[in-house]
């Protein structure tokens with residue numbers, strides 16, 4: 001079978017770490033710097049970073065319509081942390097939205113100052129029995145979901161991982177761990193699409 005090619009939006013944030021993870025799963029990872037490069041990939045990862053910065057750069061370089069179009073045509077997309085914020089249809093407290101592709105409301109920087117960054121074991125039944133080390137960095141959580149969204153993991157009753165069709169999101173950063181099970185899960189999603 002031809003190797004899938006996963007693009008990682010390369011405007012700001014943890015790009016290299018995602019590519020490293022994708023390659024550890026035996027799949028090709030390509031940094032995406034221009035909108036036309038989106039047509040050469042099978043799926044897209046939107047990394048963590050600062051959602052306002054990435055969102056403004058996406059607008060400036062003309063990414064919005066192409067990502068929306070390809071996603072609506074079925075391209076799988078995985079958003080981590082800021083990537084989740086960029087995909088959300090609604091942002092708590094009236095912040096502006098960006099791609100608006102996933103039927104969730106998110107709260108930015110939700111875990112508060114005391115716990116800006118932390119690591120905790122998460123239970124994610126879809127990827128197996130062993131706990132997953134969730135790395136949270138000024139992370140959002142999902143405040144509410146639409147009917148087509150499936151919750152995949154919670155931490156202290158807050159939704160931190162979910163999917164809707166071919167969109168996958170995590171509030172935490174699997175690319176910063178040595179555990180590639182979530183990237184593998186995403187690759188399996190692509191193979192089915």
Ligand code: GLN
Nearest residue numbers: 048049050051081082138
């Ligand atoms: N706090 C950032 C935001 O609101 C997200 C942080 C991250 O991606 N690690 O965009």
